[in-house]
Amino acid sequence: MSIPFRYSLKNFKSRKTTNIITVLGISLVVFVFTAVLMMAYGIQKTLIATGNEDNVIILRKSANAEISSIIDGETQNIIRALPYIKATNEGKQIISYEPVVIINLDKKSGGISNVTVRGVSPEINYLRPQVKLTEGKMFNWGSRELVVGTSIEKNFINAGIGGKVNFAGDEWTIVGKFVSDGSGFDSEFWGDSKQLLNAFNRGNTVSTVTLRLDDKNNFEKFKTAFDSDKRLKQFEPKIEKIFFEEQSELMANFIKILGIFITIIFSLGATIGAMITMYAAVANRTREIGTLRSLGFKRRSILVVFLFESVLISLVGGIIGIFFASGLQLFTISTLNFASFSEISFYFAITPDIIIGSLIFSCIMGIFGGFFPSIRAARMNIINALRAG
Amino acid sequence: MKILKLIFKNTLRHKLRTFLTILGIAIAVIAFGLMRTVVSAWYAGVDASAANRLITRQAVSFIFTLPYSYRDKIANVKGVKNVTYANWFSGVYIDKNQFFPRLAVDAETMFDVYPEFLLSKEELETFKKERNSCVIGADIAKQYKLKLDDIMTIEGDIYPGTWEFIVRGIYKPKFKSTDATQMLFHWKYLDETMKKVSPGRAGNIGWFMIQIKDPNRSAEISKEIDALFENSTAETKTETERAFQQGFLASTSAIITAMNFISFVIIGIIMLVLGNTMIMAARERTREYAVMKTLGFSAKHLIGLIMGESLLISVIGGGIGLFLIFPIVAGFAEVIPKGFFPIFRIVPITVILSASSAILIGVASAVFPIQRAIKTKIIDGFRFVG
Numbered sequence: 151m152s153i154p155f156r157y158s159l160k161n162f163k164s165r166k167t168t169n170i171i172t173v174l175g176i177s178l179v180v181f182v183f184t185a186v187l188m189m190a191y192g193i194q195k196t197l198i199a200t201g202n203e204d205n206v207i208i209l210r211k212s213a214n215a216e217i218s219s220i221i222d223g224e225t226q227n228i229i230r231a232l233p234y235i236k237a238t239n240e241g242k243q244i245i246s247y248e249p250v251v252i253i254n255l256d257k258k259s260g261g262i263s264n265v266t267v268r269g270v271s272p273e274i275n276y277l278r279p280q281v282k283l284t285e286g287k288m289f290n291w292g293s294r295e296l297v298v299g300t301s302i303e304k305n306f307i308n309a310g311i312g313g314k315v316n317f318a319g320d321e322w323t324i325v326g327k328f329v330s331d332g333s334g335f336d337s338e339f340w341g342d343s344k345q346l347l348n349a350f351n352r353g354n355t356v357s358t359v360t361l362r363l364d365d366k367n368n369f370e371k372f373k374t375a376f377d378s379d380k381r382l383k384q385f386e387p388k389i390e391k392i393f394f395e396e397q398s399e400l401m402a403n404f405i406k407i408l409g410i411f412i413t414i415i416f417s418l419g420a421t422i423g424a425m426i427t428m429y430a431a432v433a434n435r436t437r438e439i440g441t442l443r444s445l446g447f448k449r450r451s452i453l454v455v456f457l458f459e460s461v462l463i464s465l466v467g468g469i470i471g472i473f474f475a476s477g478l479q480l481f482t483i484s485t486l487n488f489a490s491f492s493e494i495s496f497y498f499a500i501t502p503d504i505i506i507g508s509l510i511f512s513c514i515m516g517i518f519g520g521f522f523p524s525i526r527a528a529r530m531n532i533i534n535a536l537r538a539g
Numbered sequence: 540m541k542i543l544k545l546i547f548k549n550t551l552r553h554k555l556r557t558f559l560t561i562l563g564i565a566i567a568v569i570a571f572g573l574m575r576t577v578v579s580a581w582y583a584g585v586d587a588s589a590a591n592r593l594i595t596r597q598a599v600s601f602i603f604t605l606p607y608s609y610r611d612k613i614a615n616v617k618g619v620k621n622v623t624y625a626n627w628f629s630g631v632y633i634d635k636n637q638f639f640p641r642l643a644v645d646a647e648t649m650f651d652v653y654p655e656f657l658l659s660k661e662e663l664e665t666f667k668k669e670r671n672s673c674v675i676g677a678d679i680a681k682q683y684k685l686k687l688d689d690i691m692t693i694e695g696d697i698y699p700g701t702w703e704f705i706v707r708g709i710y711k712p713k714f715k716s717t718d719a720t721q722m723l724f725h726w727k728y729l730d731e732t733m734k735k736v737s738p739g740r741a742g743n744i745g746w747f748m749i750q751i752k753d754p755n756r757s758a759e760i761s762k763e764i765d766a767l768f769e770n771s772t773a774e775t776k777t778e779t780e781r782a783f784q785q786g787f788l789a790s791t792s793a794i795i796t797a798m799n800f801i802s803f804v805i806i807g808i809i810m811l812v813l814g815n816t817m818i819m820a821a822r823e824r825t826r827e828y829a830v831m832k833t834l835g836f837s838a839k840h841l842i843g844l845i846m847g848e849s850l851l852i853s854v855i856g857g858g859i860g861l862f863l864i865f866p867i868v869a870g871f872a873e874v875i876p877k878g879f880f881p882i883f884r885i886v887p888i889t890v891i892l893s894a895s896s897a898i899l900i901g902v903a904s905a906v907f908p909i910q911r912a913i914k915t916k917i918i919d920g921f922r923f924v925g
Contacts, residue, residue, distance in 0.1 A: 168815055175811040178804055189797070212631045212696040217602055220699065252600045259777075261789025264600060317599040319772045351772075353739070384699065405794075408577065409801075415570040416805050420561040423812040428558055430819050485793040491602075493790065 154455040155446060157438075161431065161459065172427040173467040176515055179413060179420040180471025184508045185478055186409025190500040191404040192483070196496040197398035200334035201391030204236075204366045205277060208359045208376075211386045215397070215490045216250040216266075216357050221385065228381050235371045236364040238276055244362040246271040247354075247515050252492050253317050253339075254453050257484075265302055266492040267317075268335075269343030269356070277362050281335055286311040286326030296348070297326040297334040298488035301495035317338070318349035326506045334394060337484075360390060364370050400489045412422050417515055420467075424519025432527045439527055440535030443461070453528035460520020461513055468512025475508075476500050507509050546847040549820070555854060557757035559664040560816045564856025564900065565863065567809035568893050572864040573871070574802035575889040581788065581795060583882035587716040588780035590754040591620075592652065595764055596746040596783075598774040601627070604743035605728075605773050612767050613747055618760050620752050623648035626745035628701065630693040639679055639881075641693065643729040643745075652750045655713035662687075662708035670728045674708035679880070685709075687819060688758025691722070698729060700736070718881040749777075781909060806896050813904040817849050821908030828912050829920025838913050845912060849905035850898065861890065 162169055201207075208229060221229075226247060233450035236244045248271040254262045272291060274281075289295035296315065303309050313324045322341065328337050347354060363372060369389060376387050432439070439452060475498075484495035550557055555609055577585075580809060595613065597603035614622045622699075626643040646667045650658055665792070666672050675685060685691070693702045704724050710717040726744075734741040751760055761777035768775045778786070788795070828841060865885060872883040894914075915923075 167818055171811050171815045171818070175808050175815075178808050178811075182801055182804055210696055210699065212694040212699075214629075214631075214635055214696070218629050218696040220697070244890065252602050254600045256599075257789070261791070261792065262786055263790035351739075408798075411806075412570060412574060412801060415566060415573075416808055418566050419563045419570075419805070419812060421809050422559050423568075423808075423815060426559050426816055426819075429556060429559075483793045486790040 153415050154442060154451055155458060157442070158455050158459040158462070161435070162462070165431065165434075168427050168430065170286050172423050172463055173470065175420045175423045176464045176467025176512055177470040177474070179417050179515070180468045180508050180512050181475050181510055182409070182473035183413040183417070183501070184472050185498065185506060186405060186413060187504045187507065188478060188500050189483065190405040190409070191501060191504065192496040193405070193487075193494065194395070194398045194402045195499050196332060196348045196494065197334050197394040198391060199280075199332055200330075201389070201394035202278065202280075202362075203389060205360055205362050205390035206211070206369065206372060206387045207390045207393045208358075208361075208385055208387050209393075211384055216248075217356050217491065220357050221247075223265065223361055225382065225385065226354070226356070226359060228253055228379060229359055229376075232375050232379075234364050234368040234375070236276075236362040238273060242273055244273045244276045246274050246360045247343050247356045248358050248360060249343060249350065249352060249355075250357040250368055251346070251350065253315065253316070255309065257301075258305055258307055258486075262493050263306075263484075263486060264492045265306065266337065266490070267296070267339045267341065267346065269346035270340050274333070274340075277360060278330070278335070280333065281328050281330045281340075283326050283328050284326075289325055289341055292345065293342070294320050294322045294345055295325045296322050296339045296341045296534050297328050298324050299338045299340075300327060300329050301336040301482070301484065302339065303327050304515060305495060307491075309311060311399045314344070316351060317344075318351075325451040334397075334494055337492070397487065401494075404488070413511075417511070420515060421515045421519045424460060424464060424515060427525035428456065428520050429464070429526070431459070432456065432523045435527075436530065436535050436538035439530055440532055443530070443532045443535065452530075453524045456524035456527045457517065457520045460524070461516035462495040464516030464519065465509070468509050471512070472505055511512065542843050542847065545844060546851060549824075549844070549848050550851055551914030552819070556816060556819075560813055560852055561856040561859065563812045564809055564853055564897060565860040567805050567812075567900075568857050568860025568897055569864050570805050571802055571866060571896055572885065572893045574795075574798055574805065574858070576868050576871075576883065576885055577880075577891055578795060578802070579886045579889060580880040581791070581798075583716060583718070583880070584784040585781055585788065586886075587655075587714070587718060588784050588883070589655075590757075590779070591751050592780040593749040593751060593757060593761055593764070593777050594746055594751060594780055594783040595775050595777040598765075598776040601746070603773070604745060605747070605775065607742040607744055608765045609744065609768065609773075609775070610747065613749060613764055614762050616760060616767070618667045618751050618753060618756050619749055621652050621750040622747055623652040623750075624726065624742070624744045624747045625649075627697070628693075628695070628729065628731060629697050630695045631721075632691065632693050633683075639676075639722060641722045643726040644723045646725050646727075649723060650710075652748050655717045656710040656711050657709050658710040665707045668709060669705065670725050671704055672707035673704035673722055673724035674710055675706055675722045676919075677709055677711045678719040679722060680706075680709045698733065700732070702843045715884060716882055720881040748780075749810070752834075759876040762776055806900065809887055810900050810903050812847065813853060813900055814907060816852070817845065817904045818911075820848070821912055823847060825912075825915060825920050825923040828915065829917045829923075832917050832920070841912050842909050843886065846902065850901040853897050853904070857894060857900075860897070861893055866891065874877050 209219040252264045253267055255265050257263050289297050298309055306374055311324055315322045376382055411473050467530050478498040482497050487494040597605055623645045628641040628643050666674050689706045691704045695702055730741055757779050764777045765775050868885050
């Protein structure tokens, strides 16, 4: 390694306090930056995992969420007659007619929150194979029983197996617990579609209809058949995966915009910190810079050395920040999804993209913080520098 | 006085460094203030709630409705002054990204129970008379450039169909905390339409808003109301408007916690920046401090000198930040889509918190250098080379 770079590394050691403080400042900024991206990605990941590419969900066109969609029995009959719907070996169509409602339950952490209760049809196992019972049994078709998603069981009082939930004038017993590969279904109760409709006195009017296509490539054809039926004018088919991804947009964007905006503001703070440190480093080493110059090092090398030092400081800070942020993966967040008005729980999730992004972000802070001080160092006049006190 | 002069001189010794530090503090105070404003916007509903109002809704959750017949029963409860009601209409206005609340309300009583929605007498009378008219908040009128007699077309989702309403009134907020982003129309209009389209869903009320005579009796009255409907198919849950709003907030507590956390991280970062500046300054002046000690200045003077400089910088930075935060928040309030945060403004506590955080930064940053300056023996101070 050439002398100037080694000189830079040595400096890191000899001015410990100042450099540690600067590194700490940058690591805090990068920590928050990474955490925000992880949070936004976490909610997206959860909801994307909820939808399946082979499934099509049908909602009322103007509905933003499942709970505000309404599909009457007649429309359901029309949908049933559409082509490209997959059938089981026994010849039953794989369709689930789902009433989706929200009930209030007490959270273990205090307060109440909205929990989704979804009615499903008997072909559900073919439709959403990712949902698996881990404890207890499936609810009995035709009785007032429910199965609970693992996140709800974890976060709410009395939501475990054997617990009872009161709504629609009836007591519903929880008989089983399921997991769904970390998808949004983990934050739901499931029961028999017909029982729920009956209890809520809804006749056969459901919220959404989800069906499996015989081949996912047939979606466009299915949509054409759907759109050509005038009776379905008010409704809209969507690939389930896309629908749930959209359900995460509002939250993810909110977190991202707010978070990135905030981190940019205080990255300015950290950059200023780095700048102060670098200016001081340049000022303190005026004579040394003069010596380097008189030894024959060019202005450009001086510039590069100080920039290198600044980027090194910020990179170390960035790596520390990312390291602690990645520890957040152990934590779940459980909050209200603005789009569906119901509880959703998700993990902080990190990706290589987020890591690279955060590293670039910390480098940028280093470059901005080090740029002007490095120029000052490079511009120094040899004689004056050597004379400096 | 001498000390004060010395503080000023010291502050100006490294002009660039002082300038950068002040800039950093100003930015931090702005970021902190913005963050607190977002948090307080979150709580705006709680602030706006009146002590003499109760909310009665279906016990299961807000998406279930109550029968219209409950109205008279509630009105007969002792201590109840006025009962009004509303339905969440939702629907799509222009496109799916317009979030402001659209409610079907009782035109006769709504503005009695919500006196903070200021509507002129003439406008109120016209609104009451016309079934398909609506009243909108001043903020909504401004954002969508709506005037009296304009038509609003809304595509229904919970209540399917295309709905048209004529704007017959624009209400103004009485307090700064009053939500002026609502669109209110006749519940009777909605109900008549439902009678024709889906009779099963007619006669349903989303929630009742109850004005009571004595706020101190809110707990008793709530219990009495809920007791009326116990063991029916639609049990009720009655609570004060404040408790109702807080219940909603509790479910987003994770986000509020995150924002609170971030706002204090900002303070932490800037403490590091100013701390760094002060440590550098004190380090460079180690020899001077030794001279001062020899001349007979006590530790008190040194503390005053360092703390004073640190506070001076942080107060100037904080002052600039506080000065700029007002136009910046106002700018944001213009840009954020209405309905996301109906109320977005600086509350007094934000100003107090920002100012005190600037002072806290100043004090905390001086602690370490002071300690070092006092501890250093005179002889070591003289020996010190930069």
